[in-house]
Amino acid sequence: MHCTPSQLSMMMMMMMLMKRALQLLLLLVLCCSLCGAKSLGDDGETQEEVSSVREKRCVDDVEERLQQELEKAVSNLKTQLEEQRKRERVAFGASLGSKGGTGPHNAGVTLVYTNVFANAGEAYNPKTGIFTAPLKGVYYFSFSGHHLSSRSMGLQLMKNGVQTVTVYNHAAGNRYETATNGMNLLLEKGDQVYMRLREHTWIMDNINDHSTFVGHLLFPL
Structure with a gap:
């Protein structure tokens, strides 16, 4: 037991x-x-x-x-x-917001979600875009990305510098598109989770907060 x-x-x-x-x-x-x-x-x-x-x-x-x-x-x-x-009350939700829009870059960049809706436990840092696990447990993270499809969009959910899950929207005309994904992650205390924009892709947002990053502790271990 x-x-x-x-x-x-x-x-x-x-x-x-x-x-x-x-x-x-x-x-x-x-x-x-x-x-x-x-x-x-x-x-x-x-x-x-x-x-x-x-x-x-x-x-x-x-x-x-x-x-x-x-x-x-x-x-x-x-x-x-x-x-x-x-x-154990750990939960956050943030968006890129109306000023969100970046790329393309020659290398992957960490996305900083500055429009914070909730940050219980203060584990998410809106200055760096990095979530640091305050205790060992199983956490759930989800993300969404919005862009104009004249250019590709690639997003990676990163854990300690290693990709976990991703989405990739190829250039396909000139329309607005949104992609989402999420995953449960087993984290040790101090592990870091964040979003990275792939090289040569871009992402955007506006006052409707399409591009988001969300996470919370499911249960401690």
Whole structure:
């Protein structure tokens, strides 16, 4: 059975809770045992009365401490789980926008999608066009490209400098065309994903945001 980081964190915290509860219960047993020692009260109370009062005070004290420890541990667990969930909220979507239009170039270039619609987790850099995985997991990426078919358009979804999937529209007259593709990728923490425009091709966009780059974390590993 494989557990996600969130599940592992929860299991560890539950084990700590159980360990602490066991320690306090053992303390309760020891305390009650000591309180049960036979002695005669100064005011003439019977041995049973003195022992009963001491035992009740001991039990009340341990129960209060146990309650405090459990509340503190539960609060810490909630905080840790919420922090983990925040780290796992990774999603972005951006377009080239009205200023988007580049190519052809003699070599492939990284496309920078500056019109950002969402960037939860801040893993996408709108200055470089590069997405950097904040944690290991399976991610989904998709992209679309718009162009005037008087010239070819070639787009590559890159992972650490290596092409994963691509689209290529050949020159075919003089009409507007759009191509799309997408893929699930297994990424390690720090892996980089970005879009590259092939050499000798071009891409364009306008206020309708045809040319886009989208990605999000499906689940952590």
